Amino acid sequence: MPCMLIDPSQKYGPYVPLKLDNRQWPTKTITKAPIWLSTDLRDGNQALACPMTLEQKLTFFRLLVKCGFKEIEIAFPSASDTDFSFVRYLIENNEIPDDVWIQVLTPAREDLIRRSFESVVGAKHVIMHMYNALCPMFRNVVFCNSKAQTIELATRHTKLIRELADQYAASHRMKFRYEYSPETFTQTELEFSLEVCEAVKEVWGKAGPGIDRIIFNLPATVEVAPPNHYADQIEYFCAHISEREKVIISLHPHNDRGTAIAAAELAVLGGADRVEGCLFGNGERTGNVDLVTLALNLYTQGITPYLDFSDIQEVIDVVTSCNNIPIHPRHPYAGELVFTAFSGSHQDAIKKGFEAQDIRHAKNAANGESQMWDMPYMPLDPADLGCTYEAVIRVNAQSGKAGIAYLVKQHLQLDLPRKMQIAFYKVIQDISDREAREVTVEDITTAFRQTYHFGGPNYEGRLALRSFHITAEPSPHSTDNGEPPDERRRFDGTISVDGVLRVIRGDGNGPISALIDALRTHLEIDVTLREYLEHGVGGGQDSKAVSYIELVATTDDVKETRRASESWWGVGLDSDMVASGLRAVLSAVNSVIGDRELPELKLSIGSNVTSDKSHVSDVIVNALGLELPRRLQASFFEVVQHKTHESDGKISHDDLSRLFQDTYGYEVEDKGRFSLGDFLFERVDGGGPLFKGEMEIEGVVRKVTGEGNGPLSAAIDALLSQVEGTLSCREYSEHSVGEGSDVKAVSFVELVYELPGAAKKEAAWGLGSDTDITASGIRAALRAASRLDVVVKKA
Numbered sequence: 001m002p003c004m005l006i007d008p009s010q011k012y013g014p015y016v017p018l019k020l021d022n023r024q025w026p027t028k029t030i031t032k033a034p035i036w037l038s039t040d041l042r043d044g045n046q047a048l049a050c051p052m053t054l055e056q057k058l059t060f061f062r063l064l065v066k067c068g069f070k071e072i073e074i075a076f077p078s079a080s081d082t083d084f085s086f087v088r089y090l091i092e093n094n095e096i097p098d099d100v101w102i103q104v105l106t107p108a109r110e111d112l113i114r115r116s117f118e119s120v121v122g123a124k125h126v127i128m129h130m131y132n133a134l135c136p137m138f139r140n141v142v143f144c145n146s147k148a149q150t151i152e153l154a155t156r157h158t159k160l161i162r163e164l165a166d167q168y169a170a171s172h173r174m175k176f177r178y179e180y181s182p183e184t185f186t187q188t189e190l191e192f193s194l195e196v197c198e199a200v201k202e203v204w205g206k207a208g209p210g211i212d213r214i215i216f217n218l219p220a221t222v223e224v225a226p227p228n229h230y231a232d233q234i235e236y237f238c239a240h241i242s243e244r245e246k247v248i249i250s251l252h253p254h255n256d257r258g259t260a261i262a263a264a265e266l267a268v269l270g271g272a273d274r275v276e277g278c279l280f281g282n283g284e285r286t287g288n289v290d291l292v293t294l295a296l297n298l299y300t301q302g303i304t305p306y307l308d309f310s311d312i313q314e315v316i317d318v319v320t321s322c323n324n325i326p327i328h329p330r331h332p333y334a335g336e337l338v339f340t341a342f343s344g345s346h347q348d349a350i351k352k353g354f355e356a357q358d359i360r361h362a363k364n365a366a367n368g369e370s371q372m373w374d375m376p377y378m379p380l381d382p383a384d385l386g387c388t389y390e391a392v393i394r395v396n397a398q399s400g401k402a403g404i405a406y407l408v409k410q411h412l413q414l415d416l417p418r419k420m421q422i423a424f425y426k427v428i429q430d431i432s433d434r435e436a437r438e439v440t441v442e443d444i445t446t447a448f449r450q451t452y453h454f455g456g457p458n459y460e461g462r463l464a465l466r467s468f469h470i471t472a473e474p475s476p477h478s479t480d481n482g483e484p485p486d487e488r489r490r491f492d493g494t495i496s497v498d499g500v501l502r503v504i505r506g507d508g509n510g511p512i513s514a515l516i517d518a519l520r521t522h523l524e525i526d527v528t529l530r531e532y533l534e535h536g537v538g539g540g541q542d543s544k545a546v547s548y549i550e551l552v553a554t555t556d557d558v559k560e561t562r563r564a565s566e567s568w569w570g571v572g573l574d575s576d577m578v579a580s581g582l583r584a585v586l587s588a589v590n591s592v593i594g595d596r597e598l599p600e601l602k603l604s605i606g607s608n609v610t611s612d613k614s615h616v617s618d619v620i621v622n623a624l625g626l627e628l629p630r631r632l633q634a635s636f637f638e639v640v641q642h643k644t645h646e647s648d649g650k651i652s653h654d655d656l657s658r659l660f661q662d663t664y665g666y667e668v669e670d671k672g673r674f675s676l677g678d679f680l681f682e683r684v685d686g687g688g689p690l691f692k693g694e695m696e697i698e699g700v701v702r703k704v705t706g707e708g709n710g711p712l713s714a715a716i717d718a719l720l721s722q723v724e725g726t727l728s729c730r731e732y733s734e735h736s737v738g739e740g741s742d743v744k745a746v747s748f749v750e751l752v753y754e755l756p757g758a759a760k761k762e763a764a765w766g767l768g769s770d771t772d773i774t775a776s777g778i779r780a781a782l783r784a785a786s787r788l789d790v791v792v793k794k795a
């Protein structure tokens with residue numbers, strides 16, 4: 001079986017180095033872009049399994065023009081009808097801008113040269129390009145020509161081109177330039193190449209300075225030597241060709257050894273003026289030199305390339321759709337992975353690089369200085385090619401905390417503290433280890449939201465802040481120096497606990513410690529704050545505060561608490577800074593409690609006044625959605641105090657709401673002594689409404705009527721007709737509860753009852769609810785009456 005040789009020298013010979021004394025190119029640097037020629041539509045096209053169609057060539061040509069190419073080899077017109085027609089199409093449809101020279105290639109054959117001229121009739125600016133191979137192998141094997149015959153072939157056909165160029169220029173007002181390629185230049189004796197080119201120049205006879213320069217295109221038809229050798233050959237040729245000022249030295253490197261870029265760059269140092277190549281290095285075998293890479297190599301050295309790849313994706317799309325050859329993901333500048341770092345230390349450096357650069361650029365901008373790009377691992381700003389920073393960092397098992405933090409910052413605008421980065425990194429590492437795949441940005445942001453219950457109702461944890469207020473109170477401890485005592489903060493808030501709204505209260509030096517105190521008091525969650533950081537996001541009216549909190553479990557020893565190895569991080573975002581801190585506490589606390597069962601929430605009423613009447617009514621708001629009138633709050637607080645007398649002042653939230661409902665008859669089964677049946681109102685001439693209806697009084701339905709200023713007083717009047725003494729309404733209020741079709745009115749009525757001869761008046765509150773607001777008011781009044789010792793008249 002054939003295999004690699006142990007001694008390859010038995011099969012392959014080395015290149016013969018050029019003896020070039022005092023070579024100049026190694027100490028030179030490139031300071032300006034060469035003239036570019038794209039040969040995508042010729043050398044690139046001829047190497048394709050399926051050469052481009054006319055439409056594809058047209059799309060490609062337009063792209064090349066858009067990128068800024070001023071010299072474009074558009075075809076080998078004598079090769080095929082497609083190529084010939086394409087040239088005609090461009091000319092006849094005015095596709096060629098005035099400042100663009102089209103170039104066509106022809107072998108040194110009369111029929112093909114004539115055909116090539118026919119193809120370009122009418123074009124304004126044409127470079128006729130003729131080639132014949134010079135090297136010993138081609139002389140001996142392909143053409144079977146001596147050196148003299150080889151020279152003769154080149155000069156005879158150059159002469160023909162000169163004649164035809166003159167004719168066409170005169171008859172069609174065209175401008176011609178001439179390019180001659182001593183094909184296989186790098187494998188040819190240098191002196192012989194020079195001899196042929198001198199002869200061609202002489203026959204051409206029109207070489208002059210500037211635009212009239214003859215182009216000698218010196219191809220590395222096959223790359224057979226290292227790039228320094230090509231540079232030597234070019235430097236030698238440049239030094240020895242006569243009338244150098246009348247000659248453009250052009251390079252045409254191929255990439256057989258994978259060093260076409262280096263060869264082109266070194267040969268430009270060697271004195272070349274021009275480079276022929278293809279976008280992304282398409283072309284015969286391993287391709288022509290890649291012009292995108294060459295141009296962007298200059299760009300990243302601060303040299304204007306005069307080629308514009310601002311929308312590299314468009315360039316990629318057009319080229320790949322025309323060539324049917326994909327771009328390697330690691331292709332310089334254009335591969336989909338070239339601006340991406342997977343590995344942790346690269347990501348870390350890039351993240352720090354961006355942060356440092358932002359600061360540096362802001363300073364430079366303020367001083368009117370240039371904002372130089374200087375980033376670890378990134379020689380070019382992806383934005384210059386129309387790429388986003390989206391793919392700069394991608395995460396897998398090789399990634400570290402910095403990369404993950406970078407993505408969190410990019411996508412959630414959160415600048416995580418270092419220790420929190422470490423904590424979250426573990427979460428992501430678990431995912432990538434478990435799933436053995438790349439962790440996408442979406443995976444990361446979702447994991448972040450889930451871990452820290454961040455990002456709205458979908459991610460809410462077991463505990464979530466609903467509303468709060470912070471009040472300042474003087475510290476109970478006096479200061480030694482006679483200064484006024486420090487203020488303390490009281491947190492009063494409603495939090496959702498496992499979906500149920502709860503009211504909690506706590507005290508502390510600040511809002512955060514007050515909330516932590518409330519959690520300890522009401523939910524037996526005993527944690528200590530270890531770290532708190534915050535920053536702003538957004539600007540102007542939309543600006544928000546983000547807080548990061550680290551909590552540790554409280555222990556008896558303060559030092560030990562601070563050193564605790566286990567900690568929980570939380571994050572909170574809110575337009576209000578205090579709220580963002582409180583949300584961050586609850587975010588961390590959600591991790592602290594995990595699935596642990598929480599104690600039933602209790603209020604503490606009485607001597608150890610932890611909860612007062614506002615607190616009690618907050619529970620009712622949260623549990624039942626009822627906003628109690630102020631006096632009803634006071635009244636109910638008394639009821640609660642009375643009730644909790646025997647239970648050490650403690651009452652659970654659930655018991656509290658039940659007590660409220662039972663007391664005021666709100667949505668309970670028991671109808672009370674007085675309840676409402678069917679009713680209607682009639683208008684009395686010159687008076688208020690007349691209530692006519694049924695009331696169930698102590699289990700018996702009675703037909704009643706009553707008159708008043710309004711519906712409620714008319715209904716009370718109707719009730720009054722059935723009882724001894726007087727009943728009057730002291731306070732009435734109402735609001736709606738529920739939403740949409742479930743909305744209903746809830747009424748609060750306080751009735752005062754006076755029985756002649758009784759020691760004092762009685763008052764009681766009652767609640768009623770109904771979809772009809774009038775009915776809800778009457779029901780509330782009947783509820784209040786039910787709570788009073790009203791004496792009913794005999795039926």
Ligand SMILES: CC(=O)SCCNC(=O)CCNC(=O)[C@H](O)C(C)(C)COP(=O)(O)OP(=O)(O)OC[C@H]1O[C@@H](n2cnc3c(N)ncnc32)[C@H](O)[C@@H]1OP(=O)(O)O
Pocket residue numbers: 043046076078079080106107108109112131132133142143183221284
């Ligand atoms: C390094 C390069 O990339 S050079 C450009 C190469 N591009 C192409 O070949 C694509 C277009 N070519 C074609 O369509 C065809 O080859 C044509 C139309 C040019 C010629 O086709 P044909 O006449 O069938 O000849 P064929 O393709 O076999 O070419 C080989 C002949 O051309 C000769 N030849 C090769 N190069 C040249 C040249 N630069 N000048 C003159 N004759 C040449 C060969 O010696 C051979 O001659 P022979 O038939 O007398 O032995």
Ligand SMILES: CC(C)C(=O)C(=O)O
Pocket residue numbers: 043105131181183184217219220221222252254
């Ligand atoms: C025609 C010449 C320039 C060529 O394509 C080559 O030598 O690769």
